[in-house]
Structure formats: C-alpha cells, structure tokens
Amino acid sequence: MLNAAVKAISQILSPPMRSILWRSIGLALVLITVLAIGLQRLLSWFAEYGEVWAEAMLGPNFHTTLNVVSWIVSIAAGLGVVLGAVFLMPAITSLVASLFVDDVADHVEREHYPAEQPGVALPLAIAMTEGVRTALLTILVYLVALPFVLFAGAGFIVFFIATAWLLGREYFELAAMRFRSPEDAKAMRKDNAATVFTAGLFIAAFVSIPIVNLATPLFGMAFMVHMHKRLSGPRPELLEPARRSDVSVV
Template identity: 80%
Template sequence: MLDAAVKALSQILSPPMRSILWRSIGLALVLITLLAFGLQRLLSWFASSGEVWLDGMLGPGFDTSINVLAWIVSILAGLGVVFGAVFLMPVITSLVASVFVDEVADHVELEHYPAERPGTALPFGLAITEGIKTALLTLLVYLVALPFVLVAGAGFIAFFIATAWLLGREYFELAAMRFRTPAEAKAMRKANGGAVFTAGLFIAAFVSIPIVNLATPLFAMAFMVHMHKRLSGPRPELIEPARKTRVPVA
C-alpha cells in the first residue's frame, strides 16, 4: 500500500499529468470560492436568525444547547472563506474527481500496466452523479460532526475518519467501475472494506495539507487505480499476449 502511495505521488508531477493538475486546481478554486461563500452566508444566517427559529421549534429545554451551537457557528461564520476552504476541500475533491477520473486513470494504467487491457471510460453522467452523491454525503457527515469541533478535538478526529471512509469509498469505486459494473464495484469495495478504509487514511492525510490538497483528485485516483489492481489479483483475461521479439539471425 505504501508503494502504491509513493507511485501515485511521483506520477502526479510527471509531465503527462501537469495539464490535468492545473485544470483540476483551477476547477477546485472556483468551486471552493462558490461553496465557501455559500457556507459563510448559511452560517451567518444561522448565527442571527437560526437561533430564534430553533428555540421556537425545540422549546426552552434546549436553550443551553442552542446557545452553545450558535456561539460555535458565530465563530465559524467569522472565519468565513478561510474556514470554508478547509472544511469543504473533501467535498470539492469529490466533485473535481468526477471530471478528471478517466484522464488520470488512463495515464496510470499506461505507465504502470501497459500489458493489461485499459479500463473503459465511465459515462460522464455516471461519474458526475457519483461525485455529487459523495459530495452531499460528505457535507452531511461534516455538518453532523460540526458541533463537536471544539470538544477536545473530537470533531477533527471525526472529520479525519469520515474523510478516510468517504473518499476511500468514492475513489476506489471510480477506479473499479472502469472494469466492473457499479454493483460489482460496490461489492468489491465492501469485500475489501478494511483495505479500502486504510487506503482512505492516506487520502485523508493528503487532503488535510493546505495548498497540497488541491492535487487530491490526482493523487487519490492514481493511488486507487493501484489499489484496485492489487486487490483484483491476477486476471489473465485482462492481460494481452506478450509480443514476441524477433531475434536477428547472425
């Protein structure tokens, strides 16, 4: 697994990958700006109007909890786009990955598995749908963990574990679906849940590094292409017959 991570890291800066890297960074920055601004507006609304709405809906018995939550949200809203950029990066990478999944996988397969049949490009609609589903699920999980951010670091631990599970799940299935049906890819991911989650920890660590995490879609997809190959084991039906080399007669 460590070898697969090293291979992925070394390849994302290779000349064939640079065009994808710059395009993915540009798309990520646009999405970060839009989503962070939207999050900041949502948090500002909750800090001002949402507290009254919750108090009226839940009743006086929840006053203390609502006040604490409103206080936390007020701090987060003050951090604005900076907080949003950090908080939303795993969400962003899910969306960006769905656009560049096949380009990255093609380069990895061509360089490291040239003797094997290349994967089939995912239908664009399927890739985008998977990216949006993961992004929404990630956002939901993060919002649930948000109140615990300032509780002895519990929120950050929850974020890290959730990121490992969510992104590991998404990228592995995207890599697997180049060779399998969506149902088969999900079944394989579940059958290898421990390995996929452990691989997801590498991605969670990568996405937690500011600036560097803009390259997460490339690293994560390249990494999971290797993981899928290794977990698939020998597959003779995918290996093309070796070309015979003609030896010149003296």
C-alpha cells in the same frame, strides 16, 4: 500500498499529468471559494434568524441550549471562509475527481499496465452522481462533527476517519467501475473494506496538507487505480498473448 502511493505521487508531477493538474486546481479553487462564501453566508443567517425560529418551534425551555448553538454557529460564521477552505476540501475533491477520473486513470494504466486491457471510460452522469453523492455525504458528516471540533480535539479525529472512509470508497469505486459494473465495484469495495479504508487513510493525509491538497483528485485516483489492480489480481483475459498461452498450458 506504500509503493502505490509513491507511484501516484511521482506520476502526478510528470509532464503528461500537468495539464490535468492545472485544470483540476483551477476548478477546485473556484468551487472552494464559492462554497466557502456560501457557507459563511448560511451560518451568518442561521446565527441571526435561526435561534428565533427554533425557539418559537421548540419553546422557551430550549432557550439556553439554542443560545449555545447560536454562539457556536456565530463563531463558525466568523471563520466561514477559513473553515470552508479546510473542511470542504474533501467534498470539493470528490466533485473535481468525478470530472477527471478517466484522464488520470488512462495515464496510469498506459504507463504502469501497458500490457493489460485499458479500462472503459465512465459515463459522465455516473461519475458526477458518485462525486455529488460523496460530496454531500462529506458535508453532512462534517457538520455533525463540527461541534466536537469546537469543544474537543477528538473532532479532528472524527474528521480524519470520516475523510478516509468517504474518499477511500469513492476513489476506489471510480477506479473499479472502469472495469466492472457499479454493483460489482461496490461489492468489491465491501469485500475489501479494511484495505480500502487503510488506503483511504493515505488520501485523508494527503487532503489534510494545505495547498498540496489541491492535487488530491489526481493522487487519489492514481493511487486507487494501483489498489484496484492489486486487489483484482492477475486475470488471464488481461494478460499478454504469450502469457495467456502459458496459463492455458498450465
């Protein structure tokens, strides 16, 4: 697994990948700016008007609780852009990855697995659906964990574990769906849940590094292409003709 991570890191810096890298970084910066500003505006609105609305709905007995929630949200709104840049990055990388999944996978397969049959490009609709679903789920999980971050350091552990699980499953399924149906890819991911989650920890660590995390779509996809190959094992139909004949003789 460490070897796969090293290969992925070295390849995202290679000349063939640079064009994809710059395009993914540019798109990620645009998306993170738009979403971070949107988050700040939303939290500001909620802090100002949400408390009044919630108290009218729940009654005066919840006044103190709502005051505390409003205070938390006000702090979050003040840090909206910063929080957005940090906590929304995994969601952003999910969206960006869905657009560049095949470009990255093609480069990895050609360089490291030239003798094997290349994967089939995913339909854009499927790739985008997976990316949007993971992005929305990531935002939901992070919003649930946000109060724990503000009150206890354990929240950061929740963030890290959630990121590993979410990004690990997305990147692995995207890599697997180049060779399998979506149903088979999900089944394979479930059958290897522990390995995929452990691999997701590498991606979670990568996405937690400022600036460097802009390259997460390339690293995550390249890494999981290697992991899918490893978990798939040798398949006779993908071997070179000479090796296929050896297998048949055995």
